Amino acid sequence: MRAMRGLWHWRHNPVRRRTDRIEAWIALAAALLIVLGAPALGWFTGRAAHGALLEAVRRQHRERYPVWATADRPASRPSARPDPETSAPHGARQRTVARWTGRDGSAHTAEIAATRAVQPGARFRIWTDGRGRMVPRPMDTGAAATHAVLAGLGVAGAAGGLVDAARRLAVRQLMVRRYRRWDAAWERAGQDWGRADAGS
Structure with missing residues (x-):
């Protein structure tokens, strides 16, 4: 306006x-x-x-599969940083050594950052690809x-x-541009400024 x-x-x-x-x-x-x-x-x-x-x-949900992992023992070192794929607060994740079987039947063992302290023998869900390798949770529509x-x-x-x-x-x-024109106009006017016959 x-x-x-x-x-x-x-x-x-x-x-x-x-x-x-x-x-x-x-x-x-x-x-x-x-x-x-x-x-x-x-x-x-x-x-x-x-x-x-x-x-x-849609692609992530086609290529990633939830499987059950079983905790074996606590890891020797704590998790230094939180998992960006989850909403767990900083410092709340515990690393544990776990084993699982992939969708293709392959057996895997690795250190996993869990959202809570897990006892040996406890089971929890993780996400894997078609070869059983652990991957982040797939994105949701929200x-x-x-x-x-x-x-x-x-x-x-x-x-x-x-x-x-x-x-x-x-x-x-x-x-x-406007100031340049003003300067040029003042220069032209300044040649006759103050003369009695400037306007004649």
């Missing part, structure tokens, strides 16, 4: 300059791009990201939707910031 009021103000102003009209049009175009263009770009980006993430969710929304918001915000930065740069260039 401010850009539209400014454009209307300069439309009938007798002292308006060409740079004033250009600046008002730039402000109007930037406002429309920020209000309409940036959200539209964010929506399309979020929609595309959501489709790609849903395909990744996480995919959240990531898509964040991607759309990020793109919309970045687009709005770029448009505003371009507007500021364009206005700055207009101001530089």
Whole structure:
């Protein structure tokens, strides 16, 4: 609205300059791009990201399988960092040596970071690939939707910031041209400034 009021103000102003009209049009175009263009770009980006993430969710659920692991003994060293695929708080994970059988029938033994302290012989679920190797838990549709929304918001915000930065740069260039014209006009006027017959 401010850009539209400014454009209307300069439309009938007798002292308006060409740079004033250009600046008002730039402000109007930037406002429309920020209000309409940036959200539209964010929506399309979020929609595309959501489709790609849903395909990744389907692929992960096809390629990853839950199996039962049996704890053998506690690991000799504690877990230094939490598993990013889970919501367990920092320092709450315990490492244990466990064994399991993969979907293909292969036997595996490895150290596993469990979300809670497990006693030898306790069973818990892990995720493996087709060869029985342990993999992170597959993403769910809720996480995919959240990531898509964040991607759309990020793109919309970045687009709005770029448009505003371009507007500021364009206005700055207009101001530089305006000041140069003023300097040139003052130089021409300064040659006759203060002379009695300057206006004759």
